[in-house]
Amino acid sequence: MSFQEVVLRWQGQDVLDGATRDVGVDVYGGEAKLARRLILADEMGNCTGRDVEVIRGLVWGRKDFWVGDGEPVAASARLSIWLRCPGATAELVVEVNGHPVRVHHRPTFQSQDEGILVGYWHTNWCTVEVEAAWLHPGQNVVTLHTDDGSAWEILLETSRWPNRSSKSVDGGATWDFAHLGYDDCYDGEYLIRLELERYPAEGWMASPAFDLSATASGDSLGQPTQINRIVVAGEGDITSGTKIDFELRSGATPAYEPAAWSHWVPAQEYRARPGDRFAQWRATLRTDLPLATPRLRAVEVRADVETQTAPWGRLSGAENPALVYPSNPFGYQRPFSRTRMMRERWNLQEVVAGAKNDLEQMERIALWARDQWSDGWNGKWNALHFCPPWDGPVILEFGRHSLGVGMCTQYSTVFVHACASLGITAHHVIHQSHCTAEAWSDHWGKWVWYDVGGDLNDETRAVYRADRNGVPMSVLEARAAWEDQKCDGVEFVGRNAQKFLPVEKRLGFFDHYCIVLRNNQMTSPHPGELEHGIVTYHYDDYLWWRDAQTPALPYSSRTSSRPGDFTWTLNRTRIHLQRTGEPGVLDVRLETTMPNMARDRILGPAHHPPAIHIPADPVHGEMETMGWDANLGPDWQRGAPEDTVFPAALQCCEDGSTWRDTPAQFNWTLKPGANRLGARAVNAFCVQGPASWVTVEY
DSSP states (O other): OEEEEEEEEEESHHHHHTSEEOTTEEEETTEEEEOSOEEEOSOOOOSOTTOEEEEBTTBEEEEEEEEOSOSSSOSOEEEEEEEEOOOTTOEEEEEETTEEEEEEOOOSSOOOBTTEEOSGGGSSEEEEEEOGGGOOSEEEEEEEEOSSSOOEEEEEEEOSSSOOEEEESSTTSSOBSSOBSGGGOBOEEESEEEEESSOOSEEEEEOOOEEHHHHHHTSSEEOOEEEEEEEEEEEEEOOTTEEEEEEEEEESSSSOOTTTBOOOEEGGGOOOOTTOOEEEEEEEEEESSTTOOOEEEEEEEEEEEEEOSOOOOEEEEEEOOOOOOOSSOOBOOOOOHHHHHHHHHTTHHHHHTTOSSHHHHHHHHHHHHHTSOSOTTOTTOTTTTOOOOSOHHHHHHHHHTTOSOOOHHHHHHHHHHHHHHTTOOEEEEEETTEEEEEEEETTTTEEEEEESSOOOOTTTOOEEEEEETTEEOOHHHHHHHHHTTOOTTEEEEEETGGGSOOHHHHHGGGGSEEEOSBOOTTTOOOSSOTTBTTBOOOOSOSEEEOBTTBOOOTTOOOEEOOGGGTSOOOSOEEEEEEEOSSTTEEEEEEEEOOSSOOHHHHHOGGGOOOOEEEOOOTTTOSOEEEOEETTTEEOOOOSOHHHHSOOOEEEEEETTOOOEEEOSEEEEEOOSSEEEEEEEEEOTTOOBOOOEEEEEEO
């Protein structure tokens, strides 16, 4: 038995960017600190353009904001209100704790004027600079009214709490929190948000899981290891009123699993358990002062461990890349009756039949989606004057009969959901006056951006992606090319792409952009911006890109400058090896980022919940056993047996043998000489992920 101290260190921009983090933490210049920005919002903008309050005459609106302690409460502040303005001469009076600001209608696409931000990103969003001295700790009251006879519309979201929006019908004498909107039929919150230039009370960042066994052995073949103690320390600046708290957790699997890992505990209280091999640290930056933040430049972990066997064998080759995880969970579309219906009703398997790889499949789906209807930008919203929700099959049926609008959002949605129905992960991308999509390609090992509905001309029907020197680009790559003014080698590839806009001009639409953190709208349209594109963006759960050159929009609370939050890894499987006490036998543990994996195939039957019995069906009058999977959720839909039997599995291949299903942990017996092991995942759509390989000499 050997005793040793293992030392790991996280330092530098790229390494710190490997740590996931919440919106309260920024990492710039190799330094983590609290983000100097706090958005106060009591709603997500989960509403339509018809959910409105009309401010006029004796009808006033009010929004209360509760601001934390500290003086001053902020260095500066901006108030954003989603408004429809009646005309150029109309005037809205906005009072902040009794301090009035008079807001006039401004035409779009202008610069800042009289303290009011205007331009594309502030169409309907009226953003007003607020004097920080007007605000104080505790309750702050914003009122809206007119004194010129004009009428202004404010969007509102339905909810019963927290009761911070109210209406007065007697000119501000009394206030009603429960009867808002047209006909007094809403209980909810107005879309009014307050951005404070101050630090939040706290924010966290967490390291990827690290393998103490492999680190202790000094090579990629770990040794049986017992963790005795872990000490974590940070290097940076702590000023009065600030601090950094560290926590630790550990487990037996390469990525966190509740059944196999301990929970977070303060680092000084951490106690390792037998069998734990992987660990993580989490740093929570805290402040009691609005204008002070701790700064973290490096994290060092020291672990006292015992190794229990002498080294043997060596890793002689590997194609086994590390996996990048996003900070924010993503809602992946699971297979159920509607995904099967979409495949069959629109013959999607025929659309992609014969494609050489998944990139060619995406190209075919994109062309097919663009050709499903015409006149997508009909100003009258077609026959029903209706904007269909983000639901591919519904959009296809409406478009087929010219019943509703079918513009870029709908083209992108059909593309995203057609991909999802075939097991290809795609998501929406939102940028200036446009909605596009991004899909994960195993062939290229990256996200690929597609503009399916960017051409309003039904004669050309251009469909394209961006390539640089023959390599498809992600949204982040395309945007960086525009921002850095380095578009050499960038071209649009696809049908009639060269007849479309110049590359530099089109990529300029990415001055701000965000992604939608789910593609499972076929399961439920909520939450979301159901009439996206019909009115100015207002949903507040998109993830917006932010960097030193791109300040956050004042009404969007979820932002990130971490590349991995936009370009995380999908479908890959990573092989983790560890020697056992028996020479020639390796412990293998598999880690996968493949979505829609049945959890019992990952953790084993002992962790698989039993079937759930639901009450008798009121129509069919019989008991039904509902199959439940902890990853995929219940199959609420009936009549789709082949889509509810989950074929998902991890698979391995030894020395060129056939692929076989395998648990996430197993022993690999080596023969003298070179030994080659492959691993991959197959998800519930029967999509096979790319294989990872290791070669071990014994």
